[in-house]
Amino acid sequence: MNTEEPEDPQRRRLREHLETILIRTEKAAPWHDEAGRLRSLVNHEGFVPVRTRLAIEDLEFLAGARQEVLTFAELTLRLLDLHQPRDAGGITSDSAHPILRCRSCMWRWPCPTFRAMTESFGGALDALSEPA
Ligand SMILES: [Zn+2]
Structure with a gap:
């Protein structure tokens, strides 16, 4: 007898959506080093003119990146x-x-959800707390 529950279609669609974002983001070029270099070129009006070659993967990432980051931060x-x-x-x-205990899931604190969040963002939090 198969005791596994059939996967909830809404959960499956959400997982597929998140995997699409993950794959699209991994394909895009990282801008960390280039942004650091460009920051020093900002003109007196607060802009830096950029001429660059963007791959289609970068354009697909940039098209949705702002909204996706807002959604992830809100979530x-x-x-x-x-x-x-x-x-x-x-x-x-x-x-x-x-x-x-967690007031939502009732696991002993820190609950698995909070631990997953701190593990995911731990590197970013460590970078923020390092002295400049
Ligand atoms: Zn919890």
Whole structure:
């Protein structure tokens, strides 16, 4: 007997959409080093004229990048609001460090969703906290 649930079609479409974004983004050229170089060329009007050759993969990425980053940031903020610790109550031998559980999924804090978020953004957070 097959006890596996058939996959929810909405979940499957969401997964396909996210995989499409992931693949499209991986195909685009990274701009980190070039942006650093161009930053020093910004003129007195606050612009830098750019002549560049863009591959079709870069154009496809750039066409949706702003909206996709906004969507990911909004989603992440919503998840952060949903998954936060609360005192689980009950008796503990260490009253200074009460057992905390996620108020949304009820896993012991830090919950798997919050851990996934910190693992995904951990590198960026470390870079922000490094002294200049
Ligand atoms: Zn949670």
